[in-house]
Amino acid sequence: MSGKEYASEEEFLKDYDSSQFEKLSMTTDTLIFSVADEEVGNYRKLPEKKFSVLLVKRDSYPFKDKWCLPGGFVGIQETLDDAAKRILKTETNLQDIYMEQLYTFGAIDRDPRMRIVSVSYIALVDKNRLKDHLSGNASWFTMDILEDAKEVQVMFDNGIENFSITVEKCLKSPTSDRYEYIVKKNDKLAFDHAKVIVSGISRLKNKIGYTDIVFNMMPKYFTLGELQQVYEVILGKKLLDPAFRRIIKDKVEKTDKIKTGGGHRPSVLYQYHNPNHEK
Amino acid sequence: MSGKEYASEEEFLKDYDSSQFEKLSMTTDTLIFSVADEEVGNYRKLPEKKFSVLLVKRDSYPFKDKWCLPGGFVGIQETLDDAAKRILKTETNLQDIYMEQLYTFGAIDRDPRMRIVSVSYIALVDKNRLKDHLSGNASWFTMDILEDAKEVQVMFDNGIENFSITVEKCLKSPTSDRYEYIVKKNDKLAFDHAKVIVSGISRLKNKIGYTDIVFNMMPKYFTLGELQQVYEVILGKKLLDPAFRRIIKDKVEKTDKIKTGGGHRPSVLYQYHNPNHEK
DNA sequence: ACAATAGTGTCTGTCAGACACTATGCC
């Protein structure tokens, strides 16, 4: 590592040959999650909420015609976060969206072209804010998730096409909660993106319980029933009304707006209220 | 992205020029955490536990003579996990140690030589297992941590040298628990490693509450008092005995061994017991 | 005897799970 002796750091840097180490290609891939309304026949019923993700159809090799997460190469003068933001902007025309780094995937063969390390991100968007700004190859897929202790199954549907993946969960250590994901079935997703999606779903499921990130997927005004539906669809289980209201009561603020029009009692509209601000 | 049309993926790959994208240097940096016994004068008292981290003194520019986390470049034919394992082996001669990926740091100027993206890892070791296998420039530093809602202060000491860092915590979003760390004071740590250390401490503090990762820092046999000390030193607060014993009772197994010799009642030795195995 | 840790019993308040109940608009 050393070699020639230098008197100062400035002198060293002037002489430094940055080509002596092998370099790698890096990309960011972003899980853009949202919740969609799915209309239900019965006029009385609320539209069903569906957890959904934005996928892009690849138009070139490798994995031509398969679906993948929006992603792209990280520029040499670009932060990882900035690369992820740039890609989000390109695909959805959205800015100032909640994003967080998920995990860095570095398997040798995850891309058949060459060694590419990918930093994955999660972005949460309110679908009402975009609708028709999508780029050409992008499409929202609803996800139906079946999960047990050993396996996750996700069914994707964009209204035209549907497919499913099956991923086995395998604890990396008995002392931790980290899983190694082994893809058992996957015909339509490119690269290792099946793993990335399953990791992202897992992270979201966890964080919904101890943070307020759900509100990034909500419109400004919403009813508690709608909010509860979103929790239920992400957690994959029904919640009891009183318990749910107890949990979120400090995170929301009643407005003077009311949502009418369903074949049932109208509902008060709420908005997000940061519980740390009131103290 | 496309260009010439190919009939198959094989054909495309044969023709693929991997040099068309700018590449980056990547490193892994590992937080090797452990808990050390610090002898106390009083013969009756238990040795005090100290949370500690392994640092390496840089012997070359940049940051010559500053301390940094053990790390190194990721090989082109090497997994991120493998790179981290290799470095752990080099520094401590340890293998089969608990490790998990922490975060990927990608600021443009984190290394003055050139653009380097660093994937950080956490490794937890039982210090009794190594003692004298350390590589030349490595040294264990105890950490005393002072944390409030806005700031973290860490005091490092390896018995010869001591220094401290101060890092400001700044929530990235009101809806989440992600912090942006701003280094306010740091004279002795190289690169952005002050941030990495603070992130790692935060992760560990969190995960100790809902996983069994502490046991990776414990010897095979330990008393509940010792285990409680480790929790206390990581969490930075005292715990009540009965509450602590309630929490860990399913995670440990009583052995027929007993630890005597302190100026007080002897203590039963326990060992880790995976709570998921008994069902 | 006493200092220090080991280990247990139990009260209390908080809170999640569960169920029952009331309220109200729209066809």
Add this chain to the structure above:
DNA sequence: GGCATAGTGTCTGACAGACACTATTGT
């Protein structure tokens, strides 16, 4: 009227925080 959702009251058991107490060693 009755369906479907909105919204509330309250019981219960689990459990964390708190404190008090007993047990046992080496010097």
